[in-house]
Amino acid sequence: MFAKCHLYQNSHQRSYAYQLASVLGTLVCILSPIIVFKFYRIHRKQTDAALLFNQMQLNSLKGQLNPHFLFNTFNTLYGISLEFPDRTPDLIMKVSQLMRYQLESNSKQCVSLEDELEFINSYVQLEKERVGYRCDITFESKVDKDYTYKISPMLLIAFIENAFKHGTCAIENCFVKIDITVENGLLKLHVTNSIPKKNDVISTKIGLKNTIERLNLIYGKDYKLDINDDKETYVVDLEIQLKKFL
Structure with a gap:
């Protein structure tokens, strides 16, 4: 009889343990998706906030860059009009095309690489x-x-502007050399310009500073930028991996 009572207690205890394990297992199954979903929402909210902040920073940098580009472009036009006044009307038309591209691309996160290269070519001309x-x-x-690659608009122009601003202020032995290659999506920009012995050009370096900040926001550490100044030549080497339009 005692053996039966002992057996009954063990069975009864096992029944409670089984029920407790079942309840705990059910709670885990119910609560796990809720907890995971809650953490996902928190992480997504933080990610969205970071992306929004980065976009606001990019828009702010673009807003600072555009007036800088406008100033330099009109300064170039003014210099041409003094030397060759009869060519001013045609040049005004070219400048208006540059301005149109700038305004149209300002609201876009990306433009086609082909359009960006055409813009750079027009500026060089x-x-x-x-x-x-x-x-x-x-x-x-x-x-x-x-040619289906995309790039952030006016991302390269600051390096090219800077080369013309400083590389052409001397009368003798001045040069600006620009080379852009894209292979398997890897864009390489190589810009070299002369540095005059006497440089009276005052530079705020706003364009370069803003462009580097844009590169940091867009690519993080996934880009390479080397700038070398040996007092005779100024060399910029930039590498970025482009993405394709889908």
Whole structure:
């Protein structure tokens, strides 16, 4: 009889343990998705906030860059009009095309690489009109057959503007050389310009500073930028991995 009572207690205890385990297992099954979903919402909210903040920063940097580009472009146009007043009407038309591209691309996160290269080429041609008669200016671009790459608008122009601003202020032995290649989506920008012995150009470096901040926001550490100044030449090497339009 005692053996039966002992057996009954063990069975009874096992029944309670089984029920407790079942309840705990059910709670885990119910609460786990809720907890995971809650953490996902918190993480998503933090990510969205970070993305929004980055976009606000990018828009702010773009807003600072555009007036800077406008000022430099009109300064170039003014210099040409003094030297060659009869060519001013055609040059005004070219400048208006640059301004149109700038305004249209300002609201876009990305533009096609082909459009961006055309914009850069137009800017280089404008500078050739200004100082091409006394400065060695070359611009070469080589892109693989796939032109479906995209790039943040006006991301490269600051490096090119800077080269013309400082590389063409001397009368003798000045040069600006620009080379852009894209292979398997890897864009390489190589810009070299002369540095005059006497440089009276005052630079705020706003364009370069803003562009570097944009590169940090867009690519983080996934880009390479080397700037070398040996007091005779100024060299910029930039590498970024482009994405394709889907």
